[in-house]
Amino acid sequence: MPVNSTHYLFLSLLLFSIGIMGALMRRNAIIIFMCIELMLNAVNLLLVAFSKIYGDADAQLFVFFIMVVAAAEVAVGLAIIVMMYRKVHSVDINILNRLKH
Amino acid sequence: MDIYDILFWVLSAIAVSCALGVILSRNPVNSVMFLILTFFAISGHYILMNAQFLAIVNVIVYAGAIMVLFLFVIMLMNLNADVEPQKGQLVQLAGVISGGVLFLVVLAGIKSARPVTIDKAASDIGLITNLGKVLFTKYVLPFEISSVLFLSAMIGAIVIGKKEDAKPIAPRDEEL
Known part of the structure; x- marks a missing residue:
């Protein structure tokens, strides 16, 4: 069976679900952040696949902008995690349920 | 195949x-x-x-x-060092x-x-020539806006990550 669009849909959905599972399972804030990156990449893969199928360059530019936003997001998010580590000396998200130290 | x-x-x-x-x-x-x-x-x-x-x-x-x-x-x-406390088995199962x-x-x-x-x-859609043409004609405004986004993210990361005692603050009560 040759590869068609359904294969890419399944692969992307599988990667996205793994990202969701990781974000729900783990307590380390950095790992949760990495799972969010994994979900973003699953969506990127699907956008590139449909760009290939329909011969359209717009989807690849959307992927480019998603990468731009993800890079900015990682910079700010890791700064927040570092600041939180300085305050409470842990990256455990269960400590963050009070919003006040 | x-x-x-x-x-x-x-x-x-x-x-x-x-x-x-x-x-x-x-x-x-x-x-x-x-x-x-x-x-x-x-x-x-x-x-x-x-x-x-x-x-x-x-x-x-x-x-x-x-x-x-x-x-x-x-x-x-x-x-x-793997010292991370794990979530309970029930919570992990619920996540899965x-x-x-x-x-x-x-x-x-x-x-x-x-x-x-x-x-x-x-196909040559993904080559940088074609993407650059589309990027700088159709999507030039989002491209410029994303540069502003990067600037604000950079400033935000520096402000958040800065040590708080770098600036002179009044001594708190417990330090006196």
């Missing part, structure tokens, strides 16, 4: 198994390494689909810059079940989607 299909299945197997390694490994440094491997597999998919520019950008930006930033923060916090239910629901939604065959011939 030509070379495209074989490469698709090999890269998909690498991507999915390394993604499982990200969420299952106990050591955060191992998670970062697995995530880098996942990104390389996804870059392989991009090359397979003639998106060469995105493949290179994915390797440079994600596997190069972002993951080094993650690794740097992990080593800065000295988290490479919720993710699996999401998978099944969307799977049921896309199961009946009409499969579209992929033209496996090489």
Whole structure:
């Protein structure tokens, strides 16, 4: 069976679900952040696949902008995690349920 | 089963198994390494689909810059000893079940989607010439706005990450 669009849909959905599972399972804030990156990449893969199928360059530019936003997001998010580590000396998200130290 | 299909299945197997390694490994440094491997597999998919520019950008930006930033923060916090307290078994099971239910629901939604065959011939859509033309004509405003976004993200990261006692503050009560 040759590869068609359904294969890419399944692969992307599988990667996205793994990202969701990781974000729900783990307590380390950095790992949760990495799972969010994994979900973003699953969506990127699907956008590139449909760009290939329909011969359209717009989807690849959307992927480019998603990468731009993800890079900015990682910079700010890791700064927040570092600041939180300085305050409470842990990256455990269960400590963050009070919003006040 | 030509070379495209074989490469698709090999890269998909690498991507999915390394993604499982990200969420299952106990050591955060191992998670970062697995995530880098996942990104390389996804870059392989991009090359397979003639998106060469995105493949290179994915390797440079994600596997190069972002993951080094993650690794740097992990080593800065000295988290490479696996001392992370685990969630209870029940919570982990609930996470797996919720993710699996999401998978099944969307799977049921896309199961009946009409499969579209992929033209496996090489195309030049993903080359930087074509992408640059579209980027600087149709999407020039979002491109400029994203530069403002980067500037604000940079300033925000510096302000958040700055040590608080770098600025002169009045001594607090408990220090007196």
